[in-house]
Amino acid sequence: MAAKVLFALCLLLVFIAESQATKVKNFFNVMNYGATADGKTDNSAAFMKAWSDACNSNGKVAVMIPRGTYFVKQVIFKGPCKGLTIVRIEGDLIAPSDPFFAKDTWINFRYVKNLIVSGPGRLDGQGSSAWEDCTKNHNCRPSLPISMTFDFVTNGYIHHLSSINSKGGHFKTYGCENMTFKKVKISAPGDSPNTDGIKIANSNGVAIDRGNIGTGDDCIAIISGSKNVSISDVFCGPGHGISVGSLGHNDWEQNVENIKVKNCTLSDTTNGLRIKSWATPLSKPLKVSNFVYEDIVMNNVYNPIIIDQEYCPSGTCSNKDASHVEISDVSFKNIRGSSNTQVAVNLKCSAKFPCKNIILDTIDLWQNRGVGRLSNLCSNVNGASYGKQNPSSCL
Numbered sequence: 001m002a003a004k005v006l007f008a009l010c011l012l013l014v015f016i017a018e019s020q021a022t023k024v025k026n027f028f029n030v031m032n033y034g035a036t037a038d039g040k041t042d043n044s045a046a047f048m049k050a051w052s053d054a055c056n057s058n059g060k061v062a063v064m065i066p067r068g069t070y071f072v073k074q075v076i077f078k079g080p081c082k083g084l085t086i087v088r089i090e091g092d093l094i095a096p097s098d099p100f101f102a103k104d105t106w107i108n109f110r111y112v113k114n115l116i117v118s119g120p121g122r123l124d125g126q127g128s129s130a131w132e133d134c135t136k137n138h139n140c141r142p143s144l145p146i147s148m149t150f151d152f153v154t155n156g157y158i159h160h161l162s163s164i165n166s167k168g169g170h171f172k173t174y175g176c177e178n179m180t181f182k183k184v185k186i187s188a189p190g191d192s193p194n195t196d197g198i199k200i201a202n203s204n205g206v207a208i209d210r211g212n213i214g215t216g217d218d219c220i221a222i223i224s225g226s227k228n229v230s231i232s233d234v235f236c237g238p239g240h241g242i243s244v245g246s247l248g249h250n251d252w253e254q255n256v257e258n259i260k261v262k263n264c265t266l267s268d269t270t271n272g273l274r275i276k277s278w279a280t281p282l283s284k285p286l287k288v289s290n291f292v293y294e295d296i297v298m299n300n301v302y303n304p305i306i307i308d309q310e311y312c313p314s315g316t317c318s319n320k321d322a323s324h325v326e327i328s329d330v331s332f333k334n335i336r337g338s339s340n341t342q343v344a345v346n347l348k349c350s351a352k353f354p355c356k357n358i359i360l361d362t363i364d365l366w367q368n369r370g371v372g373r374l375s376n377l378c379s380n381v382n383g384a385s386y387g388k389q390n391p392s393s394c395l
């Protein structure tokens with residue numbers, strides 16, 4: 001009996017020791033670095049000092065940004081760090097309203113391995129000044145700051161964070177590996193220009209799970225060099241949909257492969273699922289392959305399914321040609337809901353590099369009130385269709 005009790009006690013002690021070991025060792029509260037939550041004082045130096053101390057500590061450490069409103073100019077959180085670095089944002093971070101306060105990025109993480117950025121706080125990009133500037137002024141700078149960017153981050157977990165009214169996009173990954181965005185909430189008005197939700201560039205292994213994204217540009221944009229992207233349980237709307245591209249405008253672009261989009265809803269968006277490439281030549285063709293879109297609901301969407309390889313906005317495409325982007329192995333499975341234009345499935349592939357193995361499996365789209373009978377359009381596509389097809393398949 002005594003031995004048993006002793007044994008149980010030992011187990012308990014081991015358990016306590018173990019749970020201590022995985023706990024956060026050190027908190028670096030920005031308030032101890034001179035931060036002021038008055039919504040006016042610039043906190044960028046305080047944030048970066050807290051980061052630098054956390055980053056240079058061993059083990060599991062956390063930068064704490066408590067509740068309150070923090071005015072923040074550009075911050076760069078640079079690694080490499082010694083351990084696992086957590087940034088817990090409980091407060092609201094407010095960007096300067098000047099559209100040109102920084103180039104490309106507001107809050108940037110770079111060269112970090114093992115990073116967690118968590119809410120429940122919010123990033124407020126103060127975008128309206130930039131949107132007005134872009135609407136009125138035609139030489140509006142193309143690189144407005146994106147609210148939160150990750151460059152060369154490996155093993156990143158971003159969760160329960162909100163972002164509103166970005167100037168450029170809301171989130172972007174570049175050169176990252178193994179990144180997860182979970183329960184991220186993004187919002188900007190449907191008519192705000194260039195406010196992409198999450199942009200994925202040159203990254204391998206990005207998961208977006210259970211997000212709610214409403215914005216004025218793509219909810220999710222996947223561009224050059226992205227691989228192994230998995231998007232699930234995301235609600236998108238308003239916005240321009242879940243988009244791959246534009247691709248095929250520059251010779252330095254890299255292939256895009258292995259994308260999975262599952263159980264998502266698109267509501268009141270201009271596009272649903274889109275792949276877009278430029279109608280311009282490349283020195284060698286770019287490959288886009290292995291996509292699965294599955295269990296997608298469309299609600300009042302203008303172009304529910306669209307492959308557009310004839311992208312050539314007037315004046316920007318001097319050497320027009322058939323697109324040099326080769327699309328293959330893309331399946332659309334169990335896509336249902338309402339279309340706001342007559343062409344429900346629009347597959348406009350390249351005359352030079354026709355789409356290969358495009359699968360339409362169980363498509364059930366119906367017209368919104370006032371929209372005429374739906375149809376599908378195919379050009380330069382090889383593929384097959386299975387199951388219910390409403391409207392009838394063009395494959």
Ligand SMILES: *[C@@H]1O[C@H](CO)[C@@H](O)[C@H](O)[C@H]1NC(C)=O
Nearest residue numbers: 115154155156157178179180
């Ligand atoms: C990916 O990142 C997560 C943290 O977000 C980590 O737990 C996991 O081990 C990483 N996977 C690999 C293969 O490194």
Ligand SMILES: *[C@@H]1O[C@H](CO)[C@@H](O)[C@H](O)[C@H]1NC(C)=O
Nearest residue numbers: 177178204205227228257258
């Ligand atoms: C990504 O996909 C490639 C094949 O396209 C595979 O070899 C690789 O292991 C995958 N990486 C991750 C992180 O899933």
Ligand SMILES: *[C@@H]1O[C@H](CO)[C@@H](O)[C@H](O)[C@H]1NC(C)=O
Nearest residue numbers: 210232233234235263264265
């Ligand atoms: C589909 O996504 C919704 C959230 O948009 C979620 O509530 C639901 O559980 C998901 N369904 C499945 C089968 O994963």
